[in-house]
Amino acid sequence: MRGLIGRDAELAVCERLLADVPQRPVALVVDGPIGIGKTALLNAAAELARERGYQVLRCQPTELETTLTYAAVADLLEPVVGLASDLPTPQRQAVEIALLRHDEPDQVADERALCFATRGLLGRSSDPTVLVIDNVRWLDAPSVRVLRFALRRITDAPLVVIAARRPDDFDPRHSHGPSEALDIERILPPEAVHRITVGGMRTGALHHLLRDQLGLSLPRQLLASVATASDGNPLFTLELGRAISALPKLPAPSRELPVPSSLTGLIADRLSGLDLETTQALRLAALAAPASFDVLAAASEQDVADALQAAEEAGLISLGGGQVRFTHPVYASVVRAGIPDPERRRLHQRLADVVTDVERRARHLAAASVEPDEQLAATLEDAARLASRRGALDVAADLAEQAAEATPEGSPNAPRRILLAGQSRAASGDLGAAQHWLTMHLDTLPLGHDRAEAYLLLATSSWHADDSAAAEWHATSALDAAAGHPIAEGRVHAHLTVMAPEDRWLDHGHRAIELLRGTDEHEWLAFALFQTFYSEILNGQRPDLTMLDEGLALESSRPGRQHSTTVGIWYKAIDDFDAARARYVAMLERARDAGDEASVLELLPHLADNEFLAGDWELAARYVDQATALAGELDVPTTQADFVGHLLAAYRGDSAEARSHGTDVMRRGDEAGDTWLARVGMRLLATAEVTSGEYVAAADRLREISGQLDKMGHVEPVGVRIELDQLEAMSGSGADDAELAAYVKRLDERHEVIPRARLRLAAAVGHGLIASLRGTPGDGAALVEAALAEVEGEPLPPFDQARAQLVAGRLHRRARAKAAARLALDAAIAGFEKLGATAWVERAKSERDRIGGRPPAPAGLTATETQVAKAAAGGATTREIAEALFLSPKTVEANLTRIYRKLGIRSRAELGAVIRG
Structure with a gap:
């Protein structure tokens, strides 16, 4: 909103x-250190206030203005100076003098008159007013008093x-002191004052900041180093980004970042003197x-206690708890x-001699060395593997590169x-970064x-970056490189089952199965079994559940090593959403832990898609949001999450958004020669068109999708659910x-090959x-x-059921x-409303409105x-009901059976629709 990133x-x-x-x-008091983004937030707040009809009065004093007189008051009152004509003469003259508008420039403003004038101008304005003060530290003392x-x-x-x-604006060492500070919390009642402490920005927000402000997109690990060095401070981040942009090539993630002179200048006063x-201890x-x-005491050649205390007094470090x-x-x-x-290498060696942590010692040894060394490399490799076992994957990658x-x-x-x-x-x-390194x-390999x-x-x-063409090329190159090495060939063939x-x-x-059976490659054999099971189903064969069971058994022999989403896709295909959820959630937890x-x-x-089908659209949307946020941090696309998100948008009534996104995805797929990507775009467009009743366009598009699937031999398109859309589009066109x-x-x-309630209902x-x-x-x-009666109680997407109704x-x-x-239609409306399918609620209501007449009362009931x-x-x-009406539960059930028969309904949901009429 308003171009404000991460806030x-x-x-x-x-x-x-x-x-x-x-x-x-x-x-509203906005706290935060220099460069944290307070001004950007105040700019956005001012814009928001103007949109809401507020009059915005603003001052933005600088350090040079602290010695001026009434500089801040003049800035604040300038937009409302026209109202001063209604003030008493002394007050009007005081305002004119403060704003340097008086005919006699040597006149001195009466501060008391200016105080009353300011009160009158701020308190009598006909419009609600927002007073924006950025930054109270540099307000001139006369303005503070007024x-x-x-x-x-x-x-x-x-x-x-x-x-x-x-934070230190009321510290006498860094400001003009409490006696001359504008302390809002002491002026207004406590209940009238709200506070925000602006902290460092998240890594994903810093990525967008660097990209938007500098056109700089950093590899994720280098971005993480920048975020750590700047502590999320956007000003410092931008300065570091500019320094990195000036380098001939990006620094390795494990290397020290360049420090721009602008940052050195910002803290020069803290380091001088x-x-x-103290300087040596700080180093x-x-x-x-x-x-x-x-550790510092053991590595130092001097007594560091006094030196560190001096650095703490200078505000550079903090001491506590032995840290x-x-x-x-x-x-x-x-x-x-x-x-x-030379001094840096010497100090690193001293630290390596005293630290006991394997990873830290390895890092210091590396920093102290000049030439390659096999013993050092082995130490770094051991440290990398230890870090990986600890789950510190970023640290492991740095150490492995150094090794x-x-x-x-x-x-x-x-x-x-x-390779490590x-x-x-x-x-x-x-x-x-992995692609660049390899x-x-x-x-050399x-x-x-x-x-x-x-x-x-x-x-x-490349596959995770949605570049399927590059993924296929690399995988095919891997097959050529692996020639004559059966296990390596088997692993490559397993990858090619998707690439x-x-x-x-x-x-x-x-x-892949032929080459890997009988080897220790259990994970990749299981993966190949799952993919082959899936491919056979696509080709129209009956599911070979023995193949699926063999893969699951191999997985269970290596707990926690599941890495195939295909099993979950199969569970979704047969509408076993609980089984799919259990598998995906377990995999997600392991991935996050690692x-x-x-x-x-x-x-x-996959979780978003599963919850969309299962009918929990709110949870599906949250998964989409999580995927979108993470993709932004990693700077990679997330096509499938975008698809689910825009599908939800279309069903909730925003077909235009889905249409625009679908068009863009289809164009990108066509340009890249990626038929899968183009098909995703076409499918989203068709969904938007069916939802909007544009049946001719939708029918043509869905016929094209079906034709592509036929051409590829996909007799059973497990993951492509277009049946009800295609039936409606064909019928309507x-x-x-x-x-x-x-x-x-x-x-x-x-349905004959793989019985499913949704296909029975679609047919x-x-x-x-x-x-x-x-x-x-x-x-x-x-x-x-x-058919609705037959499938009742069977696994079925609620959206499909409502559409059939x-x-x-x-x-x-x-x-x-x-x-x-x-x-x-009442049952359909209830189903769509429960999902939040606003567009389809309106369609069903429109159909009901065409019936005419009044809804029948539940006549014939005793x-x-x-x-x-x-x-x-x-x-x-x-x-x-039994307790309220003094009946037995069996009598209530008997009454309900007669009620359903008389009204021609089958469930309590339909009963609610009848009673509501």
């Missing part, structure tokens, strides 16, 4: 404060004060950060940047360490397992009954539409109603069966039956 929570506070015009002055006087005495005006300050002992602390006092911490990471960066290289770089040329251990670095970087979620070292593994990592990284063209999946799957964000990003869209009959025949055949809808085309809509409605209602209406039509019906429709349980 949604803070802006929400401003929105709440400005939502209703106050009857008396209120204030504003104190005025704000204390305005008690009944619609005035909002928004003021930004730094330190004696040699040691900066290289060890975070460090314990004991030495810099008060801001940028201070440590500036100190490190000022250490000469590879420390390895002497020609060492037989070099290929292993190069690439694997670690990919596991940390920084796919771009591409840079690819030619020998053919066979090592080269093939590197190509596979490149293929996987090759879809008509080749099955061949690669069978070959810090494997690439897998997290893969799993969130004037397709003849022969075309509909051919499509319905295929649905019947698919019944098709038969019902055909009957209507042939002039017997009543028979068609009966077919759909019968809508079709039944429409066919009943065409057959002039008004009562039956109303019952079916007095007892009427009481039972009303209680049940209101949500009471059988036992609650």
Whole structure:
């Protein structure tokens, strides 16, 4: 909103404060250190206030203005100076003098008159007013006195004060002192003052900030280093970004960041004047950060206690609990940047001699070394593997890269360490950095397992970035590199079960199983079994559940090593949403525990899709939001999550958004030659068109999708649920009954191979539409109603059920069966409302409105039956009804059975619709 990045929570506070015009002055105090984004937030708040009809008066004093007189008051009053003509003469003259508008420039303003004038101008304005003060630290003292006087005495005006300050603004060492500060909290009543503390921005927000402000998109791990160095401070982040942009190439994630001179200047006063002992202690602390006092004392050549105390008094570090911490990471960066290289290496060696932590010791040894060294490389490799076992994947990737770089040329251990670095970087979620590293070292790896593994990592990284063409190329290159190495070949074939063209999946799957059976590659054999199971289903074969069971058994032999989403796709295909949810949630928890964000990003869209189908659209939307946020942080697309999100948008009434996104996705797919991506876009467009009743366009698009699937041999398109859309589009666009009959025949055949309630229902809808085309809509409605009764209690997407009820209602209406039509349509409306499908609620209501007449009353019920019906429709349980009406539970159930029979309904949901009428 308003171009403000990463401050949604803070802006929400401003929105709440400005939502209703106050009857008396209120204030919002915005706290935060220099560069944290207070001004940007105040700019957004001011814009929001103007949109809400507030008059905005603003001052933005600087350090140079503290010695001026009434500079801030003049800025604030300038827009309302026209109202001064109504003030008493002394007050008007005081305002003119303060604003330098008096005819006699040498006149001195009467401060008391100016105080009353300011009170009058702020308190008498006809419009609600927002006073924006950025930054109270630099307000000139005369303006502070005038504003104190005025704000204390305005008690009944619609005035909002928004003021930004730094945490130390009332510290006499850093400001003009409490006696001359504008302390809003002492001026207004406590209940009228609200506060925001603006903290550091999240990594994802910093990514957008750098991209928007500097056009700089950093690899994820380098971005994380920037976020750590700046502590999320946007000003410091931008300065670091500018310094990085000026480098000939990006620094490695494990290397020290450049420190721009602008930051050095910002804290020069804190560093100047330190004696040699304090400077040396700070250098040691900066290289060890975070460090314990004991480590610094052991590594130092002097007594560091007095030196560290002096640094604390200068505000650079804090001491407590035996730990030495810099008060801001940028201070440590500036100190490190000022250490000469020989001194830096010497201090790192001293630290390596005293630290006991394996990872820290390895890092210090690496920083102290100049030449490659096999022993150092082995130490770094061990530290990397230890960090990986601890779940510190970013740390592991840094150490693995350092291990590879420390390895002497020609060492037989070099290929292993190069691969370890690439694997670690990919596991940390920084796919771009992994691709860069592997591409840079690819030619140094020998053919066979090592080269093939590197190509596979490149293929996987491309796959997660939605670049299927690059993924296929890398995977095919891996197959060439693996020639003559059966296990490596088997792993590559397993990858190609998803990365090759879809008509080749099955061949690669069978070959992978052949090569990997009997080996220790249980994970990849299980993956190949799952993919082959899936591919056979796509080709129209009956599910080979023994293959699925074999894969699951292999997984269970290695607990916690599931990495195939295909099993969940199968569970979704048969509408076993509980089983799919259980698998995906377990995989998601493991991925999060391991810090494997690439897998997290893969799993969130599957969970979103599962909850969309299961009918929990709110939870689906939350998964979409999580995936979108993570994709933004990783700077990769998330096509499937976007698809679910825009599908929800279309069903909730925003077809335009879905249409725009679908068009863009289809265009990108066509340009890249990616048929899957283009198909996703087409499917979303067709959904928007069906929802909007544009049946001709939707029918053509859905025919094209079906034709593509036929061309690929996908007899059973497991993940493509277009049946009800295609039936409605064909029927609504004037397709003849022969075309509909051919499509319905295929649905019947698919249901015969893999029985599913949704296909049984879709086929019944098709038969019902055909009957209507042939002039017997009543028979068609009966077919759909019968299918609804048959599938009751079976796994079924609630949206499909409501759509079938809508079709039944429409066919009943065409057959002039008004009562039956109303019952079916009421049930459809209830189903759509429960989901939040606003667009479909309106469609069903529009269909119901076409019935005409008044809804029939539940006639024919006895007095007892009427009481039972009303209680049940209101949500009471059988036992609650029995107790309220002094009946036995069996009598209540008997009454309900008679009620359903008399009204021609089957459930309490339909009963509620009848009673509500």
